[in-house]
Amino acid sequence: MEDIRIFCENDGKSYSFPMGTDLKTISDRICPTVACKRTECETDVLAALVDNQLKELSFKALTTHNVRFIGYDHPDGRRTYIRSLCFVLQNVIREMYPDKVLAIDYSLPSGLYCEIREKDELYDGRPKVYFATDDEIEKIQNRMKEIIQSDLPFKKTKQTLEDAVKLFESNGQKEKVNLARSLGRISYSVYFLDGQADTFHGPLTPSTGYLRTFDLSGFNNGFCLQYPMDGSYGKVLPMKRQSKLAGALKEHSDWCAIMDVKGVGSLNQTVRDGKIIDLINLSEALHERKYADIADQIYARRGSVKIVFIAGPSSSGKTSTSKRLALQCRILGLNPKVIELDNYFVDREFTPRDENGEYDFEALEAMDLDFLGKQLNELLEGREVEIPKFDFKEGRRYFNGNFMRLEDKDILIMEGIHALNPAMIPGVDNSKVFRVYASALTSLAIDENNNISTSDNRMLRRMIRDNRTRGIVPEDTILRWQSVRRGENRNIFPFQENSDAIFNSAHIFELPVLKYYAEPLLRRIAPNSPAYTEATRILKFLSYIVELSPQEIAAIPPTSILREFIAGQTL
Numbered sequence: 001m002e003d004i005r006i007f008c009e010n011d012g013k014s015y016s017f018p019m020g021t022d023l024k025t026i027s028d029r030i031c032p033t034v035a036c037k038r039t040e041c042e043t044d045v046l047a048a049l050v051d052n053q054l055k056e057l058s059f060k061a062l063t064t065h066n067v068r069f070i071g072y073d074h075p076d077g078r079r080t081y082i083r084s085l086c087f088v089l090q091n092v093i094r095e096m097y098p099d100k101v102l103a104i105d106y107s108l109p110s111g112l113y114c115e116i117r118e119k120d121e122l123y124d125g126r127p128k129v130y131f132a133t134d135d136e137i138e139k140i141q142n143r144m145k146e147i148i149q150s151d152l153p154f155k156k157t158k159q160t161l162e163d164a165v166k167l168f169e170s171n172g173q174k175e176k177v178n179l180a181r182s183l184g185r186i187s188y189s190v191y192f193l194d195g196q197a198d199t200f201h202g203p204l205t206p207s208t209g210y211l212r213t214f215d216l217s218g219f220n221n222g223f224c225l226q227y228p229m230d231g232s233y234g235k236v237l238p239m240k241r242q243s244k245l246a247g248a249l250k251e252h253s254d255w256c257a258i259m260d261v262k263g264v265g266s267l268n269q270t271v272r273d274g275k276i277i278d279l280i281n282l283s284e285a286l287h288e289r290k291y292a293d294i295a296d297q298i299y300a301r302r303g304s305v306k307i308v309f310i311a312g313p314s315s316s317g318k319t320s321t322s323k324r325l326a327l328q329c330r331i332l333g334l335n336p337k338v339i340e341l342d343n344y345f346v347d348r349e350f351t352p353r354d355e356n357g358e359y360d361f362e363a364l365e366a367m368d369l370d371f372l373g374k375q376l377n378e379l380l381e382g383r384e385v386e387i388p389k390f391d392f393k394e395g396r397r398y399f400n401g402n403f404m405r406l407e408d409k410d411i412l413i414m415e416g417i418h419a420l421n422p423a424m425i426p427g428v429d430n431s432k433v434f435r436v437y438a439s440a441l442t443s444l445a446i447d448e449n450n451n452i453s454t455s456d457n458r459m460l461r462r463m464i465r466d467n468r469t470r471g472i473v474p475e476d477t478i479l480r481w482q483s484v485r486r487g488e489n490r491n492i493f494p495f496q497e498n499s500d501a502i503f504n505s506a507h508i509f510e511l512p513v514l515k516y517y518a519e520p521l522l523r524r525i526a527p528n529s530p531a532y533t534e535a536t537r538i539l540k541f542l543s544y545i546v547e548l549s550p551q552e553i554a555a556i557p558p559t560s561i562l563r564e565f566i567a568g569q570t571l
Contacts, residue, residue, distance in 0.1 A: 048069050
């Protein structure tokens with residue numbers, strides 16, 4: 001049999017293998033080398049990048065390839081692990097509760113929030129939840145461990161659309177059926193585990209034995225499926241019970257169900273039925289109501305609250321939120337004044353640097369906290385202050401005669417990444433401050449057990465906006481995103497529960513809109529680009545979504561938060 005060459009990017013060496021050798025065999029030979037162990041394979045090899053395309057270890061090499069083996073310390077390695085773990089959980093729920101279904105609803109800081117649901121629904125379309133006891137959750141976990149210890153293989157097959165739909169119908173997976181039918185594909189990839197079938201939109205590990213580390217923790221009406229977080233391979237960190245965040249996600253999930261959009265399949269059907277403009281109007285009305293609710297909370301505390309802080313991760317719509325909230329406060333008779341926290345950066349020579357020696361503008365120490373606190377206290381005392389401006393080109397603060405005083409009806413609105421961190425204003429009376437957390441907390445799922453990452457949603461927003469307003473190519477957005485996420489994990493997410501209110505900026509209709517703008521950008525990324533793997537993953541995800549037409553996009557009002565990213569906003 002003819003040999004083929006495999007160049008391993010992990011150790012920079014070439015190897016010869018018989019044509020048709022699978023990646024598992026190749027990794028078993030290559031990855032024990034010391035040189036390889038120093039890179040991505042310090043954990044189990046979970047998948048591989050073959051010529052920059054993500055592949056399962058069952059993939060057979062038929063020609064020369066560049067291969068990079070990846071473990072849990074790679075984002076695609078983590079996703080492979082989590083998908084496989086979800087399949088094990090799905091199998092256990094089917095085994096223990098054959099008349100019910102598992103819903104993997106949304107992501108939490110500690111893992112994935114899951115519910116066991118009845119196959120019928122409540123009168124308004126919301127799911128009817130089966131409340132598992134702590135003893136039941138422990139039994140589910142123990143059964144998962146048994147399956148993992150048995151090291152059962154995951155088997156990938158190709159099924160006709162008709163056969164796949166029959167499998168999904170027999171499992172009570174209505175949204176998988178909706179999605180399959182909405183796509184109209186001739187065949188469907190279906191995985192089997194111990195005779196049970198399911199679909200996953202990405203590779204799985206070779207077998208269950210790879211999934212040694214996980215936990216189940218009861219939470220709200222269901223439980224959280226926990227797995228190692230970044231940098232914690234081999235252990236599960238203690239559960240973070242962020243009830244405010246979970247409440248916002250649950251609210252969005254319930255609202256999707258009430259609107260009869262329980263996943264991408266039913267969303268696609270809404271588009272094809274010509275009902276998307278009604279959904280746009282309903283979603284925008286919901287946002288308006290939420291802005292008004294938050295303004296009402298601020299107004300109810302008008303005797304004490306004089307400062308409103310708004311924080312959120314990248315592309316969450318903080319700027320639009322601050323403007324819309326200001327309008328609602330004006331309706332109530334308050335007089336909002338806006339100050340940009342960016343004007344309180346320290347001069348460039350005092351800016352801290354990160355581990356790579358680059359300026360770290362996201363560090364709390366990049367802000368002049370003493371000066372900020374001094375000016376806020378002076379404003380709260382009724383004194384007049386001169387508000388600074390920051391010249392980012394020169395790296396210097398300057399003053400241009402912008403004086404401000406807070407009168408009785410005045411309220412100060414400030415937006416920035418550190419706005420929820422109490423260390424930002426240690427000397428300011430907290431009773432005078434109202435904190436808002438804004439983020440695109442989508443809980444719309446692809447189907448019952450494949451959720452949509454809120455991070456992916458935000459990255460698409462940022463890619464579109466940065467390309468449109470700053471000329472930044474999509475490669476740069478993708479390659480910088482992990483750094484952005486690390487900053488969010490350090491500076492924003494730990495303080496979410498400090499908020500007095502959460503504004504969920506996600507729209508149920510936005511993915512079909514984002515697809516229209518993002519897909520052409522992503523297709524420009526060349527196969528040899530380091531961003532190609534991620535671009536391919538996102539394109540595959542977007543392929544499940546039916547995009548809107550320009551005429552339908554035109555129906556999005558100019559005040560919509562989405563207009564901040566796709567253009568046409570008037571606020």
